[in-house]
Amino acid sequence: MKFYFGIEHEVAFLNQEGKFADFSQTKFADFNQIVERLPTYPDDYSQLRVGDAGIRQKRWYIEGFERFADSDKVIDCLPKGIEIRTTIHSNIQGALTELSESFRLLREIAASYGFSPVLASFNPYKTVFEPQPPLNDYELKQLQAYPDEQTANIYMVTYGPDLNISVADLPIKSVIDIGKKLTYYSPYIVPFSYSSPFYNGDLWSGLSVRTFVRTGKRSAALVFVQKPEQLIHSIPSLTKIARIPAEVGRIEFKACDSCDDFSTYAALLALLKGLILDKTLLGRATIPDADLHQISAKEGFDNEDIFNHATKLLQVAEIALSNDPDINLLTPLKVMLAQRKTKSHELIEMFQKLGSIEEAIRHTYPA
Secondary structure (H helix, E strand, O other): OOEEEEEEEEEEEEOOOOOEOOOOOOOHHHHHHHHHOOOOOHHHHHOOOOOOOOOOOOOEEEEEEEEEOOOOOEEEEEEEEEEEEOOOEOOHHHHHHHHHHHHHHHHHHHHOOOOEEEOOOEOOOOOOOOOOOOOOHHHHHHHHHOHHHHHHHHHOOEOOOEEEEEEOOOOHHHHHHHHHHHHHHHHHHHHHHOOEOEEOOEEOOOOEHHHHHHEOOEOOEEEEEOOHHHOOOOOOOOEEEOOOHHHOOOEEEOOOOOOOOOHHHHHHHHHHHHHHHOOOOOOOOOOOOHHHHHHHHHHHHHOHHHHHHHHHHHHHHHHHHOOOHHHHHHHHHHHHHHHOOOHHHHHHHHHHHHOOHHHHHHOOOOO
């Protein structure tokens, strides 16, 4: 099987006052000055979608909520951060190397405007996003046309990666089956990434607010298909029409929290690859199990059921990868399981030691 990989990673920032730079503190222009100074790679366009508003011209773009006049004219974009996306690579290491380099460039230029990247998977201060002024008729109509867009109140306060994986020449039926498999096993995959223990300015009572709030309303995995008749109707969506040819057959795993150590993304992509190669796991789901994700979000590997299933998935992936060198990328996940610790545990300790969320997240993204 020939695999292809890509990573989309959302970066949150502190501003020069040391405040969390979300839509309440930051204007589009504040982030745009950073993006404008980042390079353009013309060869990317066959692989990376530009989109209607023209905001996505580069490997970096401002992630946010676009506001429209009473027409399809974009008049503003309320920012939540800057997303980095990689081009498509034939191996995991290639995607990782590109992500690391893109992040280094972003960090360097952001610093000259007083912004420093911090790890956040859920806005530590804002629990909801309410657009001001309220949405106009055109915007409301747009949102009604796309069920997933109705959860803007969620995605504007969450940060996380899309781990993109595709297999060459696989029939679309098989790709959709993989999407269902990853959706089913998602509650046991996501704890490896947990990094959102803050909520409403304080510690939350679990490990991943993002997973707790998001899952069931947003997709765990999304499969890009070519033709409308290949779509499966579900809320949240499991399938979506590809917007450019390079997206056809792509599986986006969307359920993880953000990671500041990119080797965790490599490990998760290797795990997904192993789960795709595996022929023994029989669980399938079209929509994510919200209850199970919430148990996972609260307890992580302290929950025996979550721990045992995660252990089994890792073993299954290792067997499926057998002689593939990507098997070595799984090591960070084994360490987490052995210690039953996630990034959230580190952040909680840091918060308890330093007494402030900003100080705790300032210690993320090691230099």
